Structure formats: C-alpha cells, structure tokens
Amino acid sequence: MLGGGMIVAVSLLYLGLLFAVAWWGDKRADAGRSIIASPTIYALSMAVYCTTWTFYGSVGRAAVSGIGFLPIYLGPTLVMALAWFLLLKMIRTAKANRITSIADFISSRYGKSHLLGGLVTIIAVIGIVPYIALQLKAVSGSVTLLLGYPEIVMPNRSATLPVAADISFWIALILAAFTIVFGTRHLDATERHEGMVAAIALESMVKLVAFLAVGVFVTWGMYDGLADIARRAGEAEGLRRLMAAVPSGQGFTGWFSLTLLAGLAILFLPRQFQVAVVENVNEEHLRRAAWLFPLYLFLINLFVLPIALGGLLHFAGQGVDADTFVLTLPMAERQEWLTLLVFIGGLSAATGMVIVETIALSTMVCNDLAMPLLLRMKRLALDASEDLSGLLLGIRRGAIVLILLLGYLYFRLAGEAYALVAIGLISFSAVAQFAPAMIGGMYWRGGTREGALAGLSAGFLVWAYTLLLPSFAKSGWLPDDFLTQGLFGTELLRPQQLFGLGGLDEISHCLFWSMFANIGCYVAVSLLRAPSAAEASQATLFVDALRHGRPAGAALWRGRAEIADLLALVGRFLGPQRAQAAFAEYARRHGAADPESLEADAELVHYAESLLAGAIGSASARVMVASVAKEEPLSLTEVMNILDEASQLRTYSRALERKSAELTAATRELKAANERLQELDRLKDDFMSSVTHELRTPLTSIRAFSEILRDDPRIALADRTRFLGLIVSETERLTRLVNQTLDMAKIESGHADWHASEIDLKALIEQSVAATSQLFREKGARIELDLPDGLPRIRADRDRLIQVMLNLLSNAVKFLPAGHGRVRVALRPCADGLEVSVADNGPGIRGEDQQVIFEKFRQVGDALTDKPAGTGLGLPISRRIVEHFGGRLWVESAPGEGATFRFFLPLAPPGGEEAARETATP
Amino acid sequence: MHRRMRTGERLVAAFLGGCVLFNYPLLSLFDRAASVFGVPLLYAYVFVAWGGLIALMAWFIERRGE
Numbered sequence: 001m002l003g004g005g006m007i008v009a010v011s012l013l014y015l016g017l018l019f020a021v022a023w024w025g026d027k028r029a030d031a032g033r034s035i036i037a038s039p040t041i042y043a044l045s046m047a048v049y050c051t052t053w054t055f056y057g058s059v060g061r062a063a064v065s066g067i068g069f070l071p072i073y074l075g076p077t078l079v080m081a082l083a084w085f086l087l088l089k090m091i092r093t094a095k096a097n098r099i100t101s102i103a104d105f106i107s108s109r110y111g112k113s114h115l116l117g118g119l120v121t122i123i124a125v126i127g128i129v130p131y132i133a134l135q136l137k138a139v140s141g142s143v144t145l146l147l148g149y150p151e152i153v154m155p156n157r158s159a160t161l162p163v164a165a166d167i168s169f170w171i172a173l174i175l176a177a178f179t180i181v182f183g184t185r186h187l188d189a190t191e192r193h194e195g196m197v198a199a200i201a202l203e204s205m206v207k208l209v210a211f212l213a214v215g216v217f218v219t220w221g222m223y224d225g226l227a228d229i230a231r232r233a234g235e236a237e238g239l240r241r242l243m244a245a246v247p248s249g250q251g252f253t254g255w256f257s258l259t260l261l262a263g264l265a266i267l268f269l270p271r272q273f274q275v276a277v278v279e280n281v282n283e284e285h286l287r288r289a290a291w292l293f294p295l296y297l298f299l300i301n302l303f304v305l306p307i308a309l310g311g312l313l314h315f316a317g318q319g320v321d322a323d324t325f326v327l328t329l330p331m332a333e334r335q336e337w338l339t340l341l342v343f344i345g346g347l348s349a350a351t352g353m354v355i356v357e358t359i360a361l362s363t364m365v366c367n368d369l370a371m372p373l374l375l376r377m378k379r380l381a382l383d384a385s386e387d388l389s390g391l392l393l394g395i396r397r398g399a400i401v402l403i404l405l406l407g408y409l410y411f412r413l414a415g416e417a418y419a420l421v422a423i424g425l426i427s428f429s430a431v432a433q434f435a436p437a438m439i440g441g442m443y444w445r446g447g448t449r450e451g452a453l454a455g456l457s458a459g460f461l462v463w464a465y466t467l468l469l470p471s472f473a474k475s476g477w478l479p480d481d482f483l484t485q486g487l488f489g490t491e492l493l494r495p496q497q498l499f500g501l502g503g504l505d506e507i508s509h510c511l512f513w514s515m516f517a518n519i520g521c522y523v524a525v526s527l528l529r530a531p532s533a534a535e536a537s538q539a540t541l542f543v544d545a546l547r548h549g550r551p552a553g554a555a556l557w558r559g560r561a562e563i564a565d566l567l568a569l570v571g572r573f574l575g576p577q578r579a580q581a582a583f584a585e586y587a588r589r590h591g592a593a594d595p596e597s598l599e600a601d602a603e604l605v606h607y608a609e610s611l612l613a614g615a616i617g618s619a620s621a622r623v624m625v626a627s628v629a630k631e632e633p634l635s636l637t638e639v640m641n642i643l644d645e646a647s648q649l650r651t652y653s654r655a656l657e658r659k660s661a662e663l664t665a666a667t668r669e670l671k672a673a674n675e676r677l678q679e680l681d682r683l684k685d686d687f688m689s690s691v692t693h694e695l696r697t698p699l700t701s702i703r704a705f706s707e708i709l710r711d712d713p714r715i716a717l718a719d720r721t722r723f724l725g726l727i728v729s730e731t732e733r734l735t736r737l738v739n740q741t742l743d744m745a746k747i748e749s750g751h752a753d754w755h756a757s758e759i760d761l762k763a764l765i766e767q768s769v770a771a772t773s774q775l776f777r778e779k780g781a782r783i784e785l786d787l788p789d790g791l792p793r794i795r796a797d798r799d800r801l802i803q804v805m806l807n808l809l810s811n812a813v814k815f816l817p818a819g820h821g822r823v824r825v826a827l828r829p830c831a832d833g834l835e836v837s838v839a840d841n842g843p844g845i846r847g848e849d850q851q852v853i854f855e856k857f858r859q860v861g862d863a864l865t866d867k868p869a870g871t872g873l874g875l876p877i878s879r880r881i882v883e884h885f886g887g888r889l890w891v892e893s894a895p896g897e898g899a900t901f902r903f904f905l906p907l908a909p910p911g912g913e914e915a916a917r918e919t920a921t922p
Numbered sequence: 923m924h925r926r927m928r929t930g931e932r933l934v935a936a937f938l939g940g941c942v943l944f945n946y947p948l949l950s951l952f953d954r955a956a957s958v959f960g961v962p963l964l965y966a967y968v969f970v971a972w973g974g975l976i977a978l979m980a981w982f983i984e985r986r987g988e
Contacts (some may be wrong), residue, residue, distance in 0.1 A: 077975065084933055288984070292984060
C-alpha cells in the first residue's frame with residue numbers, strides 16, 4: 001500500500017489539513033475569538049523546538065552516546081524555570097516596543113541601529129542554514145526510505161544526483177511554497193500569525209503522538225517492556241556502555257556545554273523567539289507553559305533510549321543508520337499504518353520548524369536587511385504616494401525561498417558528513433552568540449552599540465572558524481589539511497584545537513572560544529565609552545521592562561509632526577485601509593471623533609512609529625518617522641532626567657528637603673519677629689506708662705497750686721506770685737515733655753525732618769555754651785572751652801546738634817556741685833571725624849547705670865541732689881540724633897570722679913567734603 | 923504580590939537545584955552498571971529527577987490560585 005503516490009497524497013492531505021487549521025485560526029482571530037488563547041496551545045507552539053532532530057536524530061544520538069541526547073532537553077527545562085523572569089521580560093519589552101524579531105530586539109536595544117540589526121540577521125541566517133538542511137535531510141531521507149518499502153534501503157550517500165532529480169530540492173521548494181502561503185499572505189503590524197500558531201500546536205500534538213506510538217510499539221510490541229530491552233542490551237557486547245557511562249566520548253564538559261547551548265537556544269533561536277515572544281497572546285500563559293513545555297520534552301524523550309537499543313538489537317550488523325530507527329523499526333515489522341503515522345510525525349516536526357524559522361528569518365531579512373538598504377535609496381523615501389506593503393511581502397517571500405535554497409545548498413555540500421544532531425548543534429552554537437548582547441542588554445545598562453557589534457562579530461567569526469568551516473572541510477568541500485595543519489599550516493590555528501586547546505569535543509571547544517571572544521569584546525568595547533542618549537533611553541526601556549510606572553517611549557520624543565503625513569507614511573507600509581483603521585482605533589481610545597481631529601503629539605508619533613516598527617523593524621521605523629516629523633533631539637542629560645526614576649525621586653526629595661529647610665527658617669524668622677513684636681508691644685506699654693507717669697507729676701503740682709489759689713482768696717500776693725510762677729514752670733515742663741515725646745516718636749518712626757547743612761562745630765559749641773551760660777552762672781560753675789581752630793566742617797542738622805549740646809550741658813549743670821562746679825568742653829579731631837566731650841566734676845555715674853541713662857524715662861536718682869528736673873528723654877533723643885548722622889554718643893565715668901559725655905561725628909562723605917571746600921574757599 | 927514573589931523565588935530554587943541534579947558530580951554517582959526494576963540506573967535517575975523537577979515546578983506554579 002505504501003507507494004510513491006500514497007506518500008505524496010498523504011503528505012499533501014496533511015499539509016492541506018494544516019492549512020485549513022491555519023485558515024480557520026486566522027478567521028477566528030479576525031473575528032476576535034482567538035483559538036490559541038490558552039496556555040496549553042502556547043506550550044504546544046513552543047514545542048516547535050522539537051524538530052526532526054528530536055524526532056529522528058535523538059535516537060541516532062542515543063545509539064552512539066547513551067543518554068547523551070538528553071542535555072538538549074534538560075537545558076530548556078532548567079531555563080523554563082526562569083521563564084517567569086527572562087521570557088516575561090522579553091515579552092513585555094517586545095510588546096511595549098513592537099519588536100517582531102530577535103534582530104529587531106538587539107538593534108532596538110542598542111539605540112535602533114541598522115548595522116546591528118543587519119549583523120544579527122546575517123548571523124541568524126547563516127547560523128540557521130545548517131538547521132534547515134537538517135530538516136531537509138531528515139524528510140528526504142524518510143521519503144527515500146518509504147519509497148523503498150518494504151525493503152529497507154539506506155539512501156545512497158555517494159551518488160550525487162542532478163538537482164532536478166534530487167528529492168530534497170523539491171521538498172525544499174514545496175516547503176517554501178507552503179510557508180509563503182502560510183505566513184506571508186498579508187502584512188500585519190504586530191507580525192502575529194494566529195493561524196500558523198494553531199497549526200504548529202496541532203503539529204506538536206501529531207509528532208508527540210507518533211513518537212509515543214512508536215515507543216510503545218517498540219517497547220511492548222517488539223520487546224517485553226523496558227526491562228527486557230535493557231536486559232538484552234546488557235548481554236550484547238558494545239551496548240552495555242550506552243546504558244551506563246554518561247555521555248560517552250564527550251565527558252561531563254560536553255554534557256554541560258550541550259545543556260548550556262540548549263538553554264540559550266530555547267531563548268534565542270529565531271523560531272523560539274517568534275512563538276514564545278512575538279506570538280504570545282497573554283503573558284499569563286507563560287506560567288503554565290513553564291511546566292507544560294518541559295513536560296512535553298519529557299514525554300517525547302521517554303522512549304528514545306528503548307527505541308535506540310531496540311533498533312541496535314534488531315538491526316545488528318545490517319548497516320541501518322540509527323537516525324532512521326524511528327521509521328525503519330515499524331517498517332521492518334510491516335506496520336504500514338504506524339509507518340505512515342511516523343512519517344507524518346516526522347513531516348510535522350520538519351514543516352513546523354521550517355515554517356516558523358523561515359517566517360522569523362524572512363521578517364528579519366526584510367526589516368533589518370532589505371529595508372535599511374531600500375531606505376538608502378532616496379527615490380523610495382521621497383515618493384510618498386507609493387504603497388509599499390506589496391513590496392515588503394515580496395521581499396519576505398523572496399527571503400523564504402532564498403533561505404530554503406541555502407539550506408538545500410548546505411545539505412548538498414556538507415549534510416552527508418554529519419548525523420542530524422551534529423548539524424543541529426552547529427546552529428545552536430551560532431544562535432548562542434546572541435546571548436551576551438541579549439542578556440547583557442536586558443540586565444546591564446552599560447552595553448553600547450559598538451560593544452554589541454564587536455561581541456557579535458567576534459563570536460560569529462570564531463564560530464564560523466571553529467565549527468562551520470570544519471563542517472565543510474569534513475565533507476571534503478574544503479581541503480582537509482585545513483583541519484589537521486591549521487590555517488596557512490600554522491598548528492596553533494587548527495580550527496578544532498585553537499591555540500592548542502585540546503581535550504574538548506568540538507562543540508565545547510567552539511562554545512568556549514566563541515563565548516570568550518564574544519563576551520570579552522562585548523564588555524571591553526562597551527566599557528570604552530559611556531552610552532549615548534539613544535542607547536541610554538533604550539537601555540532603560542529594556543532593563544526596566546518589568547518595573548511599574550516606567551516612562552513610556554513617548555516620553556522620550558520631542559518634536560512636531562502633521563497627522564496627515566503620519567497617516568500617509570503608515571499607509572505606505574501597511575496599506576491605506578489598515579493605517580486608517582489603526583488611526584481610527586487610536587482616536588477612539590483617546591475620545592476623538594476621527595483621526596483628523598487628533599493632535600500629532602509625542603504619543604501619536606510614538607504610536608505611528610510602533611505600527612511601522614511591526615512592519616519594517618524599529619530602526620527603519622525610526623528613520624521613516626524622522627522623515628516626516630521634526631524631531632528635536634534630546635541630550636543625554638535630558639534623557640537621563642526623564643528616565644532615571646531614581647534621580648527623579650532624588651530631585652523630589654532634595655526639593656522637599658530644601659522646602660522643609662526654608663519652612664524651618666521661615667518659622668524661626670516668624671518666631672523671632674513675633675518675639676520682637678511682643679517686645680515692642682511691651683516697650684510701648686512701658687513707654688505709655690512712663691509718659692503718663694511723667695505727665696501726671698507736673699499736672700498734679702499745677703492742679704494743687706491752682707486749687708490753693710482758687711480755694712484760699714486770702715493768700716498773700718508774694719505767695720500767689722510764687723505759686724503762679726511754679727504753675728508756669730510746671731506747665732513749661734509739661735510742654736517740654738510733650739514736645740520731646742513727640743520728637744522722640746518722630747525720630748523713632750523715621751518721620752522727623754532733618755535739614756543737613758555744612759556746620760562749623762566750633763561755632764556751634766560756642767553758641768550752645770553762650771545759651772546755657774546763665775545756668776552756669778546761677779550754679780556758680782565755671783566752664784572751660786578747648787576748641788581748636790581750622791577743623792573741617794561736618795554735614796549735619798544744625799538745630800538738632802544744638803539740641804544735643806544744650807542737653808549735654810544742661811545735664812552737666814544739673815549734677816554739678818554747688819559753688820565749685822567745673823565743666824570742660826573739648827573738640828578734638830580724630831581718625832575720620834570729630835569728637836566732642838563734655839566733662840563735669842559731678843558725682844559720676846556708676847558702671848551699671850551708664851547704659852540705663854540712655855533709655856527712655858530712666859533717670860538715675862542721685863542722693864546729693866533733688867529729683868532731677870529733666871524729662872528722661874534728653875539723652876535718648878541726643879543719642880538718636882548723633883546716630884542719625886553716623887556717629888556715636890557714650891559716657892565715661894566712675895563714681896566720685898565726674899562724668900564725661902562724648903560724641904563722635906564722622907566727616908561728611910567725599911562729595912560733601914568737596915562741597916564743603918567749595919563753599920569755604922571763596 | 924507576595925505569593926508571586928514566593929513563586930518566583932521557588933522557581934529560581936528549582937532552577938538551581940536542577941543545575942546541580944543534572945551535572946557533575948551528582949550525575950557521576952549514578953554512572954554505574956546497576957539497574958532499578960531492570961531499568962539502567964543512570965537512565966532511571968535522570969528521568970525520575972527530571973520528572974520530579976517538572977512536578978515541582980508545576981506545583982509551585984499551580985498552587986497559587988488555591
């Protein structure tokens with residue numbers, strides 16, 4: 001029953017079924033009822049990791065190295081335990097920035113660099129080519145085997161068929177056509193393919209069921225359970241070692257390297273990035289997938305060793321390739337349906353991988369390789385009327401065909417020399433080169449564009465030299481002595497014992513040297529300079545992807561744009577209808593009636609850019625948006641200010657601290673002011689009570705004498721005259737007191753009138769002395785003057801200064817001893833002014849009273865004299881007057897030795913001096 | 923939120939534990955010509971440890987809702 005026609009018919013039927021599922025999935029997605037919104041479907045789509053490598057190759061690997069096939073699945077299991085951190089961060093970042101491929105991810109992280117995106121794409125395409133060759137080899141091998149049914153004929157390795165007659169070539173083309181129909185029917189801004197994911201999930205089910213079926217059949221159908229196989233293998237020479245000795249032939253280093261490689265591959269293989277990150281519907285699905293996917297890996301590996309051992313036992317000595325046991329065992333047992341199921345399972349494993357991988361790669365080629373080149377052509381960037389969505393699709397389709405043909409080419413050149421797993425590991429090692437730039441980019445802010453470029457280039461070159469070129473050499477396509485003698489015959493440069501490093505298997509060897517070069521260059525070159533503004537802003541978006549309240553991308557854009565330009569630009573790449581719909585959706589979300597009424601602010605520009613990023617990659621989208629929007633570049637400092645939340649907090653807290661310090665200071669000032677006010681209030685009260693007290697004394701005497709005069713008309717005339725004289729003098733005193741109080745109040749409040757003029761102090765003193773000479777005579781006192789001539793004039797108020805002199809002189813008289821009183825008035829020039837002293841030989845003033853006398857209404861009582869006749873305001877007023885002209889008034893005295901009142905007045909300021917001289921000279 | 927952080931920490935612990943379980947030197951302890959119920963010891967060990975790790979992860983993740 002199994003013939004060529006049957007195989008073709010079943011294959012096409014199966015592919016048709018997949019296509020129907022995909023079509024249905026897309027339709028449901030368009031209707032908003034996704035069929036893939038479940039963690040199980042998500043986990044199954046991740047199982048696209050299991051390709052024909054797993055399906056056919058694991059058994060082949062197990063037949064050589066026992067459990068040596070397992071690290072490829074243990075690594076992903078371990079990494080999935082960290083999925084909640086690593087993958088979640090990748091998903092959040094990708095969604096926030098509309099990242100659609102790993103090239104876009106890396107280029108976007110390091111400042112949206114075209115160069116970096118292009119390099120990643122080239123590495124990915126070259127690195128994945130062997131992997132695609134692996135699928136072609138497995139599928140063409142299985143078809144060839146089936147065509148030989150019921151005989152088991154190994155494909156002829158030596159014969160080289162013409163391309164047109166080579167079955168793998170046609171398989172490559174069919175797969176290309178199928179992928180094109182599948183993945184590039186239309187252009188989507190998010191690069192999501194729900195239908196494809198549904199089909200991939202179905203394929204994962206099919207390959208698991210097929211493999212388990214073979215496993216069960218071999219273990220319990222052909223043999224009597226696991227123990228039976230193990231027992232028989234234990235008896236066969238050469239098989240025993242497969243069951244014990246860990247990874248024979250590679251040791252623990254190899255085991256560790258494979259675990260690490262597979263762990264990195266599950267994150268960074270383009271197709272894994274596509275299904276796990278880009279196609280993720282809901283990040284909550286990641287939780288369950290984190291254990292469902294490892295469970296899938298566990299199940300699909302359960303029967304690998306039994307099948308390998310069973311095959312080795314069954315085909316002992318027949319030269320059957322262990323890579324084909326999964327198919328040849330049912331064939332040998334004439335199980336036609338099972339054989340067909342296995343074939344379909346293998347086909348599922350291959351098509352799933354090829355479809356997702358080439359779609360992912362074609363997106364990268366289109367967005368990160370072709371678009372940047374197209375953008376260089378001025379004509380294209382300027383002609384805004386052209387709809388480019390067709391061109392983009394064309395590029396992607398071309399890329400799919402090209403990648404599959406490259407895979408075919410590699411298969412023709414090097415495929416036959418290696419087992420399936422060995423080919424796959426070459427690809428894994430290439431993909432691992434993304435790890436430093438990716439993981440470093442997600443957790444380290446310091447990585448720069450040059451660092452990533454250097455690391456990736458160095459790692460890729462070492463990989464190509466130590467793994468890819470040797471694979472060509474081993475298939476005889478390159479001269480063999482390149483391997484044994486090294487490049488140019490230099491032993492140190494032998495590709496698989498680089499710098500003499502031996503004792504490692506080729507994968508560990510490549511992993512060590514490529515990571516050494518990659519990480520070394522990435523870190524060292526990154527450290528050469530500080531990240532630029534673009535790099536720093538992107539770094540924060542990536543590193544802080546899991547933090548809440550991080551600034552959105554829109555916060556980092558400043559400029560102007562026209563809504564019509566943006567709409568037209570997006571329309572060129574997505575098609576006018578899709579662009580219109582996307583903008584209408586945006587308008588609806590922002591409560592605007594239609595897109596035209598929107599304001600083209602930073603958020604809308606960012607929205608347009610992310611729409612474009614989905615279609616043409618973030619670096620190209622940035623360039624295109626920049627062509628229609630006037631962007632004002634932000635400086636690094638500005639970017640850091642916007643981004644660095646910590647610095648924001650620091651700024652806030654500093655501002656808060658400053659405010660709080662200001663408040664404390666203000667409170668202190670207020671408190672002081674309040675105290676001062678209270679003090680002033682108290683002073684005012686004191687002043688009022690002093691004034692009223694001082695007023696009451698003369699008023700009392702006036703009243704008393706007046707009453708005497710009124711009540712007693714018989715008073716003698718002499719008494720009457722005396723009383724009236726007292727009343728008059730008390731009234732005068734009252735008037736003086738009121739005048740001085742008013743005067744004091746005026747001076748204190750600053751409302752006094754000052755009439756400054758040039759004054760000859762000597763004349764002024766003489767005049768004052770003359771005015772008071774009567775007082776001195778009355779008291780029988782002597783006055784001595786010491787007033788030198790030719791002293792400079794000063795600028796002051798003449799009347800006020802006379803008031804001061806009169807006050808000092810009359811004060812002196814008051815305290816002079818009767819009869820032999822003596823007052824000496826002196827005028828002396830000093831440093832920058834004149835000093836006047838009035839010395840008496842009275843009782844003197846005690847030290848503690850020397851300040852008191854300058855206070856208002858404070859008179860120092862003296863036992864020798866009667867109550868002083870002053871108002872208690874004379875000295876305070878004098879002091880104010882002198883201070884008003886910039887001078888000082890003070891007293892020097894000791895009890896019993898008289899008192900000397902001195903005041904100092906500064907010379908007039910230079911201008912005044914000039915004026916004084918001018919008036920003096922004529 | 924608290925429970926989530928716990929889950930994260932437990933998963934990291936599972937990762938670290940797995941790294942030890944599936945590497946030298948623990949692996950070498952089972953690298954002997956012996957068998958458990960007829961199944962080679964190393965094979966049995968790796969699969970039991972692997973299955974146990976997956977079950978542990980499933981338990982950590984799924985018990986959250988309860």
